[in-house]
Amino acid sequence: MLTLNAIKSDPEKIIQLLSVKNFDAKNIINQILETDRLRRETQQELDKTLAEFNEISRQIGKYIKEGNKELADNIKEKADFLKTKSKEISKQLSDIEHQLDELLLKLPNTPHFSVHKGNSSEDNEIVCSYGDIVQFTNRLLPHWELASKFKIIDFELGSKITGTGFPVYKGKGAKLQRALISFFLDKAINAGYTEIQPPLMVNEASAYGTGQLPDKDEQMYFVPLDNFYLVPTAEVPVTNIYRNVILKYNELPIKNVAYSACFRREAGSYGKDVRGLNRLHQFDKVEIVQIQHPDNSYNALNEMVEYVASLLKDLQLPYRIVRLCGADLSFTSALTYDFEVYSAAQQKWLEVSSVSNFETFQANRMKLKFKDVDGTTKLAHTLNGSALALPRIMSALLENNQKNNSIEIPEAIVPYTGFNAID
RNA sequence: GGAGGAAUGGCAGAGCGGUCGAAUGCGGCGGUCUCGAAAACCGUUGUUCGCAUAUUUGUGAACCGGGGGUUCGAAUCCCCCUUCCUCCGCCA
Known part of the structure; x- marks a missing residue:
């Protein structure tokens, strides 16, 4: 959440910045200022x-x-009176603090000053494109047809065992999936990230920390008996490692990478967008997370963008980098770059990564701070990005590399798969 | 799952009803000494929220795993929860 200080020191600026996200904050901010005044009083x-x-x-x-x-x-009576009085006021104060918190939680993160407003994803800016979109002469099979032709992914079987959106990977399909995960992890480790294997379920405090709660609870699977949420992304457990932590400046930056299964209810999704691997309830993803000094977080964001780009080059997939406009930016993000790969048979761009700087928005929620060189304690910046999400990569690899009776495996992955074609 | 024990500042570790935000040691920071460094010695050392102050700083409140309770007063006594350790059982 935004810091109270930022709001108090320049409320008009916050209102203006949030309008870039098409969010009208005027009312809430006035309530916040008033509630804060009451709180101090x-x-x-x-x-x-x-x-x-x-x-x-x-x-x-x-x-x-x-x-x-x-x-x-003689004076005990006075003490009793004061005690009763202080209990009353203390109750009032905690009520007011809760109100203030609830108000603050309603405000999305302010976008970076360079973000354009826009009205929808139509207005996102394409920063660059890489690779050629090959024009095939013969008809290409979409990945779900390839999947059954080569018996590598079974969607119906997943439906039988669990439900739609839980595919079963088999044989070379399973091996390819595992190879990609290993490849992504190794690349990240070489780039200076520390591998983490996080829990796949998190408690309520963690879900609040990264901003999935309070407003996106219908997107997570919930285990009521134990009050746990299945992770929608490794970002949640990996960032929450640092909840309620004060780091030393020389511990920054922290760079972690984690592979995890991700679970998403995807309530409200339907139609051809969910065909095949395009949108699943369970999928695999390798996520990179950084905790950064505020002065360096945008350099880090660029570095992460470069890093993700290098992965796609290794995979020889045509991709483009999209800079999100205000309207398309998530609740928690200040600046986001999406990566899209071209899936040849579906003839469309698929989002495979989203790299964001949250500045202090998550850090403020989870009280993630660091002690700077000058001895002052400040909120750290958090960033994360997919590197990468597996299903759509899989989809693009299958569709783009298909031959008449086989699918070629990109060179970089062959050492991990042990085979160079699916046939 | 059953039986015990523990949780204190960056770390180690005292305190078991008032003067305790908390001894002591280590570490960190500043200084003295030195050409410089080490050693030694001296000083300093957390977080959050108010108020005053241009900065520095001063001052009030809260924090000894978390939440309740007893008491004029709780790190200290009582209850609940969480976590960790030891033993037993079960188990991939």
Whole structure:
């Protein structure tokens, strides 16, 4: 969430910035300012009462020590009164603080100053494209047909066992999947990331920390018996490692990478967008996460974009980088670059990665701070990106590399698969 | 799952009803000494929220795993929860 300080020091600027996300913050911000004023007022009253109360307690202690029991008893009444009073005010204060928190949680992150407003994903800016979109003369099979032709992914079987959106990978399909995961992890480790194997279920506090709660709870699978959420992305557990942590400046940056299965309910999705591997309830993803010094977070974002680009080059997939406009930016993000690969048979661009800087938005929620060189404690910046999400990569690889009776495996992956074609 | 034990500042570790935000040691920071460094010695050392202050800083409140309770007063006593350790059982 946004910091109260940022809102207080320049409310108009926040309102203006949030309008870039098509979010009208005026009302909420006014409520926040008013609630904060009330909060400070109440706190002063409480502090005053407690100070007086502490003083009387000390007096009583002194009198008792001196053996002056009568004097002590005399002022006990006053102490009782102050105690009752402080309890009342303290209750008021915590109510007000909750209200304030709820208001603050409603505000999305402010976009980076360079972000254009736009109205929808139509207005995203294509930063660059790489690779040629080959014009095939013969009819190409979409990946779901290839999947059954080569018996590498079985969608119906997944439906039988669980439901739609839970495919079963078999034989060389399973091996290819595993090869890609290993390849992505090894690349990240070479790029300086530390591998993490996180829990696949998280508690409520963690889901709040990265911003999945309170508003996106219908997108997560929930285990009511234990109050756990299945992770929608490794970002959640991996970033929450640092919840309620104060790092030393020389511990920054922290660069972690994690492979995890990701679980998403995808409520409201339907139609041809969900065909085949395009949108699943369970899928695999390798995620990179950085905790950065605020001065360096945008350099880090660029570095992460470069890194993801290098993966796609290794896979020899045509891709483009898209810079999201305000309207398309997520609730928590300040700046996001999406990566899309071209899937030849479907003849469309598929999002395979989303690389974002959250600045202090997540850090403020989860109290992730660091002690700077000058000794002051500040909120850190968090960033993350997919590197990469498997299903659509798989989809593009299958469709783009299909031959008459086989599918070629990109050279970079062959050492991991142990075969150079699916046939 | 059953039986015990523990949780204190960056770390180690005292405190078991008032003067405790908390001894002591280590570490960190600043200084003295030195050509410089080490050693030694001296000083300093957390987080959050208010208020005052241009900065520095001063001052009030809260924080000893988390939440309740007893008491004028709780790190210290009681209850609940969480986590960790030891033993037993079960188990990939």
